[in-house]
Amino acid sequence: MAFSANAQNFKFGKVSDAELSETFNPNDSSAAATVLYRSKSVRFNYAQGAGFTIITDVFERIKIYNKAGFDYATISQILYRNDSDAESISGLKAYTYSLVNGKVEKSKMEKSAVFTTELSKYRNEEKFTLPNIKEGSVIEYEYKIISPFYYSIDEIVLQYDIPIKKQEITIATPEYFNFKTSMKGYLAVTPKYGAKSGNINLTNKNRTTGGGFDVTSTKYSNQNIDFKINTTDYSMTNVPALKEEPFVNDMNNYRSSVDYELQYIKFPQQLQENYATTWEAVIKKIYESEGFGLQLKSTRYFKEDLEAIKSKTSSPLELIGGIFFHVQNHMNWNNIYGYYVDKGVRTAYKERTGNIADINLILTAMLQEAGLDASPVLVSTRSHGVPMFPTREGFNYVIASVEIDGEMVLLDATNKYARPNLLPTRTLNWFGKKIEKDGSSVSVNLFPSQLSEDKIQMSVKLNENGSLNGKLRHTNRYYNAYLFRNKYANSNEEDYLEKLENRNNGMEISNYEIKNKKDISKPVQESYEFILERQADVIGDKIYFSPLFHLVETENPFKLEERRYPVDFTFPQRDKYLVTITIPDDYEVISKPEDMTIGLIDGIGTFQYKIMGSGQQLQLMVDLKLNQPIIAAEHYSYLKEFFKNLVEKQTEKVVLAKITSNGTTESTGKGR
Secondary structure: OOOOOOOOOOOOOOOOHHHHHOOOOOOOOOOOEEEEEEEEEEEEEEEOOOEEEEEEEEEEEEEEOOHHHHHHHEEEEEEEEOOOOEOEEEEEEEEEEEEEOOEEEEEEOOHHHEEEEEEEOOEEEEEEEOOOOOOOOEEEEEEEEEEOOOOOOOOEEOOOOOOEEEEEEEEEEEOOEEEEEEEEOOOOOOOEEEEEEEEEEEEEEEEEEEOOOOEEEEEEEEEEEEEEEEEEEEEEEEEOOOOOOOOOOOHHHHOOEEEEEEEEEOOOOOOOEEOOOOHHHHHHHHHOOOOOHHHHHOOHHHHHHHHHHHOOOOOHHHHHHHHHHHHHHHOEEOOOOOOOOOOOHHHHHHHOEEOHHHHHHHHHHHHHHOOOEEEEEEEOOOOOOOOOOOOHHHOOEEEEEEEEOOEEEEEOOOOOOOEOOEOOHHHOOOEEEEEOOOOOEEEEEOOOOOOEEEEEEEEEEEOOOOOEEEEEEEEEOOHHHHHHHHHHOOOOHHHHHHHHHHHOOOOEEEEEEEEOOOOOOOOEEEEEEEEEOOOOEEEOOEEEEOOOHHHOOOOOOOOOOOOOOOEEOOOOEEEEEEEEEEOOOOEEEEEOOOOEEEEOHHHOEEEEEEEEEEOOEEEEEEEEEEOOOEEOHHHHHHHHHHHHHHHHHHOOOEEEEEOOOOOOOOOOOOOO
């Protein structure tokens, strides 16, 4: 059962029988939940003595179809603050409605279900979960956000991870405030612009002194100020869900939304106050702030440690490494992002813990104090997106850089498995802004150019029943080693091996050995022996198998006919397989796949497949190179075809036939 949202008059507390009875979304039957109605109103309010504030009214009603949709009953709202002001929520009401034995059961959310978490010095998260959620429940909630930051309208999100049947969003700004809008995403959005009148009533107080006894009198007068309010309405129906796609850095970067940038404020009889800015002005302001640039001038607290490092190094490269590894080992990240310090570098160094800025500004300051050409680099992380216009909120991170012999070395000491020129993957997001000592900046490419190799060397004996006995060596270099260490360096070996066996079709592993698990200067190298069942099809006197066995790629990850988003592999990479196969003594090869070499447009990637052999042995070499971390959406069709050919080649079979008593076999042609 489904119902139409278009004809419904939505009012808080008035949930219809049709909404409660609905079992699926007719436009997206795969949806676990649907926003039935969403209303958001952003308006300015004036209070004498306090000035303007922004009031945002939120009302949402959501249908939960099944257990997969239960997560949508937990709501999160980010609230911003600074040293003197903070946003707040008021008037929160939330209810759950469910049909139980044909009757509507209404559950009110209690205040105890609301939790506030401090995310950083400047952000809190207010989160609440609605009660008594069941399959088929409808939830609704409303609240008001009061913000003293009248110069900043939050991003207006137009698309969720679930469908939206109907949404009505209104932005109303006084004529004194001029905002520029920027659209993001792929939805066709047509705003409706309008205007209405507004009024501010001011009370003026005048004191006068006069008369023979110096009597003071107070008189009050009222003043009405009329002004225009500019309105923008976004009214949309049947907004599709933003569907997750493989190899996307963060789907939020492609979510349809509207950004508002304040250009200027112009009050009557006052000079225009300009807010529109350039990246140069934004970066200079950040650099000159107490929480950033001034931190680089504080150096006394690490002088003794720096002298000890310098005494053990004999070249600039050694000095860079010595300082980096000292800060990396000395400091511990508290999981808080930001380019402004949290504790301040001196306190953070003493306590050995801090946020991103605390740690990487300590690193930058130490490099500078050592006489190296070091600078901070502002970054927007992958989850933070790419800023659409110059704003301090466009960045949320800072790393360090050093110029040496005409080359730039990028450093981030907040991760224990990073190293010089190997940044945490969260920072690999297009370009950063390197800040020079005069506050100017230059763009820095954050993507690595070096291929990260994943290499497997395997020697196997294929048995007549289709099972394998083998030895395998797995080498991970550069970012592949970094990812392995982050995931497994501190894991229990038995637990890891159990997962490895399960991931490889119930493989039995013995004599496992790992080298350089935590030595970040070397590749991670695993080796083990294994037994694996059912790796070949035995049909009569013939055996059919893929020479990659359990390593074969059986499915093209790119299934969509078209793609609007770039394909993001995070970093350039190379997967290489070298396999030696010993076949049973009384069998011989009668068919094997042909060699293949293919390339992607513009040198983006290559794939090689070569197989050879004689007697009872086959040697296979498979080599996949993806030379660019980002592949533009217009190249998607080429990439899809490339992986289609790759998968087809890897799944082709070698065919063995049993040698008869007279030493002959019957050929069946090429592999399939």
